[in-house]
Amino acid sequence: MAYIKVNQSKVDQKIADKLQDLCPFGAFDYEDAYLSINAACKVCKICVTKGPNGVCEFIEDDRPRIDKSKYKGIAVYIEHHDNKAHPVSWELIGKAQELAKTTKEEIQAILVGSNVEHIAKEALTYGVDRVFVYDKPLYHDFNVETYTHAVEHAFKTFKSNIILMGGTPLGRSFAPRVAARLKTGLTADCTMLDIKPDGDLLQIRPAFGGNIMAKIHTPNHRPQLATIRYKMFDKPEKTEPNGKIIHVDTADISTQTNLELIEILRQPKVDDISDAEVIIAVGRAFKKKEDLALIEPLRKQLNAEVACTRPLIENGWFDPRKQIGLSGRTVKPKLIINLGISGAVQFIEGMKDSECIISINSDDDNKLFELSHYAIKGDIYDILPHLNDRLESILKGAS
């Protein structure tokens, strides 16, 4: 059993106070000269690494280890809609190839659907070594239950070390189902991935609802499962196909389901901020919805898409598809202008790869400033009217 051990002989009131201050989760209780750890502990081990020397100790798990050499290959689940693969699948194949340089593993793709041969062939053009195809009419529409049966079969048959899935709405509902079926770990929306020579995947993402990154691993379970948002990684170059398509016999795979799709309704398209070249992102500094009119001249001049932070979605000012961040979209525009955004790590992770980041905020003690090319201190309500005047006179001068 793994746990954090408190060496009580070294604990006094002072040490206890120190640890209570250090723990970000308030997990230490000190009562009757006994320091205990309560259920709020997230085992982040900060008390072990940064606490008073020798007081807290991490006791490693002594349960039997799995034989990791039995699991090989980095697999990508190919998500598809309307006979077309979702591009996040190709981005993940590109990342898998990078990771495989360290471990010399095969790149695999798992494809479930009906009449999807063309998608399997396309996967080969991105350098996949083997595509495992589960093709039958039953799989025509995505069904989280029948597709979980198929991916379970794929893992049990091909014993992949890692399975990566797109952090799309579909992937975010499907991946946890697969993880629980295979009784393994799953890290959602990783912003970075790395791998150790023994094949352990390092899954990096913002954590604990704050401006903290966590490096997460899955030391004793396989497969290692992670979801990654669309646009987080680059799409690889196409190459001469050199891999194989494996048609898997689906006859013995369970078809059991308690879900019945009645109808799919297309949503009216909104302009997708994921592909925008110029974005104006607005945050909480806007006091009312009407004030968004202040950005209109700049938006027109830049031909920009307007995006926002989560609080404005919660206010109901925007369609949720306009949200930048881990729970929204990842964007990589040429220019992004952040207006009145203090920059929660979730937001920053969703736009930090933009080519030019300009941020305006009245409070200069904010995370976003450190990650901006231009950090402009000032109140948007003071600056925007002046900016609009300038833009107007430029327009007049031009005409």
Added chain:
Amino acid sequence: MKIISCIKQVPASSNVDVDPDTGVLIRDGNNVKMNPYDLYSLEASYAIQAKAKDAKTHAITMGPPSASEVLKEALFMGTDDASLISDRAFAGADVLATAYTLSQMIRYIGGYDVIVCGKQTTDGDTAQVGPEIAEFLGIPHVPYVKDIISVEHDALIVKSTYDDYEEIVKIKTPCLITIDKGGFVPRLPSYKRKMSFKNNKIPMVSLKDLPDQNPDHYGLNGSPTQVEEIFPPSNDMDTVTINQTPEKTADTLIDILKERRYV
């Protein structure tokens, strides 16, 4: 019909920070609130209750004893029953261990027809716990539900919203649904209910009550993923800082945009 809502207490602000020199986390107070998505899911549980015959709602949460505050809030809003699941053995639980613990709690309560969860929490932001609970219980799930179209004797018909499409799905009970923002308007806690629950103590369930009492399946030991390290986000950006009068700032901005040929 029995409807169980899984809710969670989350930090009220995301201002947890890291001291750049020591790498130590700095908390911004201890303010907590109910996960916003759970307000919608509670409201969805009342919508199902209204459409079903003799339905009872029951809210559960996993966390330290202080987390029972959110259960009280649920009772004040309109939930019939509430229980807390708390045990030191659950410390350090990742998604799998959390979902397993909640699924065991749901089995302990028993007799359920519908489990309702918020789409995600605002602290973990994973949206994974709901679907994993469904898998552990061996029941179907539908994510991102925005409308309960009808409640039948052995099924629900729901509308679920993905990025650019919606699905209408018939899901057999027992089942689990996760609730997205937008379809349900959460009611305020009622003063009358607050008064009537004043002396109500929330029952606490611990590991010894669950069907599976093997501590290896819970908390850190039941968690396949482990945090190896926490660190502040990296920063190797050369930032140009501008702090001028609003007029000058507007000029500077125009210059930056001109330089990049946007103006």
